[in-house]
Amino acid sequence: MINNERLSGILLHPTSLPSPYGIGDLGDEAYAFIDFLARAGQHLWQVLPLTHTGFGDSPYQSFSAFAGQPLLIDPRHLIRLGLIGGWELTDCPIADPSHVDYGQVIPWKEKVLALAYSRFPQKRHEIPGMDQSFQEFCESNRYWLDDYALFMACKKLHHGADWLHWPDEYRCPTLEFKAGLFKSMHEDIEYYRFIQFLFFDEWKRIKKYANDHDIRIIGDIPIFVSMDSADVWANQHLFQLDSKGYPTRVAGVPPDYFSATGQLWGNPLYNWEAHEAEHFSWWISRIRAQLRNLDILRVDHFRGFEAFWSIPYGEPTAVNGEWVKAPGHALFSAVRDAFEGDLPIIAEDLGIITPEVEALRNEFGFPGMKVLQFAFDSLDEGSYLPHRYTSPVCVCYTGTHDNDTTRSWYQTLRPECRDKVRSYTHCSNDTHFPLDLIGTALASVAAYAIFPLQDVLCVGAEGRMNTPGIGAGNWSWRYQQSALKDELADELRGMTILYGRY
Structure with a gap:
């Protein structure tokens, strides 16, 4: 996949863009960010999962593994399409432009999208090519779009309740019952098709603009899907569920040095035998759908494709789980055959990594x-120190979305560890330290070097994107457009050229 390249880029989820509508979106500010990347000599833009998030607003817990995030739709594009008027956006609730208030943004954005849809039946025939484009989109994405739209319509009917709490006929519907729902709920189903059409139309333009500026987009695909998702509801045989749809085993990670009880994620586990019997067609469709809209995929929790921690449903912690082998070799062989070549995949191989996991990663x-951030004060420091990298076939990060910002991390280190970090990175100015760590990543032999925008801007703890295990206050950080200064782009570009990544 890497082909002897030396590239670098920035990790930034689109919700962090400085749109004027309470949350980052795919509007002008996204194009401005791509312009900044180009000025700064960067060739990679990494994002978190772009899917339709569920309760908790986490990109890793979505209503669909395929559907795009409606909150990212740019209202200004709806104005250009004639679906809404600019005066209809003046009530946007922006309390704090540096953070997303999902409680305010979600109902407002839903109101705007509903208003746009109310005018779509007429406008689709007035705007040249729109009706045909919409029909082609619905047809080419039917394999996931119909189930998603029906699922969301049923969720609306049941006032947002988790599908496990729906009446039996909705929870485990027969084909005949579903056919009836497609007729009786046509209007709501068409609305959810409409918002997906808008999202992917805007995202397609963003990706083309990035690619035209020699920038590739790295996406993120979680290994597991949310229990409350169209994927599980519509494909119950592909998951470890009982006859009523309830999970029998769920995902997590075992107890370790950092947690005496492990982590209980609660995602339903795959029925891998059923996936193998269908030649992994669901996975192939999922990866193909992602790679239509992205250039490279980071696969989250890669170790779970070799063996996963299986916990009985209903357990209060992850303690009583067990390791179960997964068919990673067969899966990725099938995917590789379907794509007829190497796969543009980055393996998130953090955590409990065994020789078997490394062998699976290396095989493909x-x-x-x-x-x-793990290189100086952790159990894994031996393998994360750049001078110990044994191969360029890796991606060096200063931190990820789950880490504290580099500035805050540095400030909270033990004094002796901070001295070690300062010496290793040749840091002479603590305020400037995040850029010194970026320089260390750029100088490494790793083929790709990626750093969160928070580190480029030297942002403190207020910029942390996610604190694992904390349910509230995550995924909300935003930057201001004025932060992307030309001087900063020039400095980053100079470092990138110096270390041969331009």
């Missing part, structure tokens, strides 16, 4: 991850 040539 997937680069792994090296996180510099």
Whole structure:
């Protein structure tokens, strides 16, 4: 996948863009960010999952593994299409432009999208090509779009309740019952098709603009899907569920040095035998759909494709789980055959990594991850220190979305560890330290070096994107457009050229 390249880029989820509508979107500010990347000599833009998030607003817990995030739709594009008027956006609730208030943004955005849809039946025939484009989109994405739209319509009917709490006939519907729902709920179903059409139309333009500026987009695909998702509801045989749809085993990770009880994620586990019997067609469709809209995929929790921690449903913690082998070799062989070549995949190989996991990663040539924040004060420091990298087939990060910002991390280190970090990075100015760590990543032999925008801007703890295990206050950080200064782009470009990544 890497092909002897030396590239670098920035990790920034689109919700963090400085749109004037309470949350980052795919509007002008996204194009401005791509312009900044180009000025700064960067060739990679990494994002978190772009899917339709569920309760908790986490990109890793979505209503669909395929559907795009409606909150990212740019209202200004709806104005250009004639679906809404600019005066209809003046009531946007912006309390704090530096953070997303999902409680205010979600109902407002839903109101705007509903208003746009109310005018769509007429406008689709007035705007040249729109009706045909919409029909072609619905047809080419029917394999996931119909189930998603029906699922969301049923969720609306049941006032947002988790599908496990729907009446039996909705929870485990027969084909005949579903056919009836497609007729009786046509209007709501068409609305959800409409918002997906808008999202992917805007995202397609963003990706083309990035690619035209020699910038590739790295996406993120979680290994597991949310229990409350169209994927599980419509494909119950592909998951470890009982006859009523309830999970029998769920995902997590075992107890370790950091947690005496492990982590209980609660995602339903795959029925891998059923996936194998269908030649992994669901997975192939999922990866193909992602790679239509992205250039490279980071696969989250890669170790779960070799063996996963299986916990009985209903357990209060992850303690009583067990390791179960997964058919990673068969899966990725099938995917590789379907794509007729190497796969543009980055393996998130953090955590409990065994020789078997490394062998699976290496067999398919997937680069792994090296996180510099883990290199100086952790159990894994031996493998994460750049001078110990044994191969360029890896991606070096200063930190990830789950880490504290580099500035805050540095400030909270033990004094002796901070001295070690300062010496290793040749840091002479603590305020400037995040850029010194970026320089260390750029100088490494890793083929790709990626750093969160928070580190480029030297942002403190207020810029942390996610704190694992904390349910509230995550995924909300935003930057201001004025922060992307030309001087900063010039400095980053100079470092990138110096270390041969331009």
